[in-house]
Amino acid sequence: MSKTTTLQELLIDELKDLYNAETQLTKALPKMAKAANDENLKAGFEEHLDQTHEHIARLDRAMELLEASPKGKTCKAMKGLIAEGEEKIKEDASPAVKDAALIGAAQKVEHYEIAGYGTVRTFAELLGEDEIVSLLQETLDEEAETDRKLTALASSLNLKAETEGEEEDEEEDEE
Known part of the structure; x- marks a missing residue:
């Protein structure tokens, strides 16, 4: 591994890390959409997949401006977050509970991305890379909006999951 000695390096x-994270996400989001039971959640995952392709294009542009390749790094954090999401997909759970678990997994991903994009945007600001700052800010705004949408969906779906759980408990008590 080479030594990183400048903020530009x-x-x-970090941009390579985000590029790989977003690329991994393009493979995970369709699986999450397929596993989702709620139509709004399914649509949200599909919409975020479209956005993720745009995020990759912006990262490509940022790396072009820096005259660097976006490839060559594996984002281990995203790998772990996606593995956790895959566990949620495989869990034997009622539909609403599974949706609640998928939202939780998706929000962990969003928070990781928000932290990553916020960090690189700050680096780009310090380096006077205004065009890169704009590209990263656009993605950061979209990630924050996706997180807000997931929170709103969670409000209703978590209540549904709680109600489903109570109904199952009542059925078990009757047996």
Whole structure:
């Protein structure tokens, strides 16, 4: 592994990490959409997949401006977050409970991305890379909006999951 000695090198390294994270996400989101039971949640995952392709295009543009390749790094954090999401997909759970678990997994991903994009945007600001700052800010705004939408969906779906759980408990008590 080469030594990172400048903020620009760190920016490039972190952008590569985000590029790989987003690329991994393009494979995970269709699986999450397929596993979702609620139509709004399914649509939300599909919409975020479209956005993720745009995020990758912006990262490509940022790396072009830095005259660097976006490839060559594996985002271990995203790998772990996706593995956790896959566990939720495989769990034997009632539909609403599974949806609640999927939202939780998706929000962990969003929060990771928000932290990552906020960090690289700050680096780009310090380096005077205004066009890159704009690209990253656009993605950061979309990630925050996706998180807000997931929170709103969670409000209704978590209540549904709680109600489903109570109904199952009542059925078990009657047996």
